Amino acid sequence: MDLANRLDALSARVAELSAEADIRRLQSRYMFLCDTPCPEAGVTDDRARIDRIMELYCDDAIWEGVGAYYDNQFGRCVGKAAIRAHFEAFWGRKRDSALVLNVHYLTSEQIHVRGDEADGQWVHCQPWIFADGRSLLRSSRLNNLFRRQDGVWTIARTRTENMFVAPLRPGWAGSIPTGSVLMQP
Template sequence: MTDQETIAELARRVGTLEAEADIRRLQARYMFLCDTPCPECGVHDDARRIDLIMELYAEDAVWEGVGEYYDNQFGRAEGHAAVRSHFEAFWGQKKDPSLVLNAHYLTSEQIHVTGDTATGQWIHMQPWLHSDGTALLRSSRLNNTFRRVDGVWKISRTRTENVFIAPLNKNFAEDFPSASALMRP
């Protein structure tokens, strides 16, 4: 292998590693913005949270729940406007009981980059606690796709499939913040 070929190969490999890191941060940021209470500094309402989430998505993105349990619960949203509507339906309506705690934990990561496209698989867990004390633990498989748009990685598809949902003891979490301290500058 010539020096030029070696440099080209190393540049390709570094590019792949940088793409994987960008995608990892992109997926983690999405999950971070979906936590309750929202920990993003300066985000005090759900409309702003949704705006920040939508910045992560490609214009033609798809958000879908698949499989026996999620087909009917989440359905499929195609395109930026439909994906935004999906999030507005989740956060835009006051619910009783309200969601007071929700945190996303990602594991079992696999990211595969091919040029300007990539796939990523994760398993995620998230505890939910509602204002009436009811609680559950949800686990899902994520099989997402990503595309580089004008040099920036975007989510082109979020696909989630239920692994399990399990009830947690009522008021399983006794100490939790009403607002994230990270929200303050």
């Protein structure tokens, strides 16, 4: 292979790896913003949190829960307005007890880039702790789509399928923060 072809191949590989890194950061940022308490500096209420989440999506994006458990719980939202309404309903929902901790852990990553489009799969786990002491552990598979628009990767589809929901014994977590100072100055 001559030098020009080697440079072209290297350039293509660097572009693919850069796209994977951008998508990894995009997916992780989404999960970070969904954590409770929200660790993002300057986010003092759920409206600000939702605004930042919506910045990650393209205009015609889809957010859906699929499978026997999530079909009825989450449904399907098409477009930013419907996705925003979903998040407003989620964080605005009256619960028996307030959600005090929810942390997303991503694993089993696969990202496949095809030009300005990509898909990614992850397994995610998240403990939930409520103010009344109830706790549960949820796990889902994610199969998401991404689109690069004007050089910026956005989420084109969030698709989540429940793997399990398991109760945790009360008091399993020794300390629970009431807020995050991670990103504070």
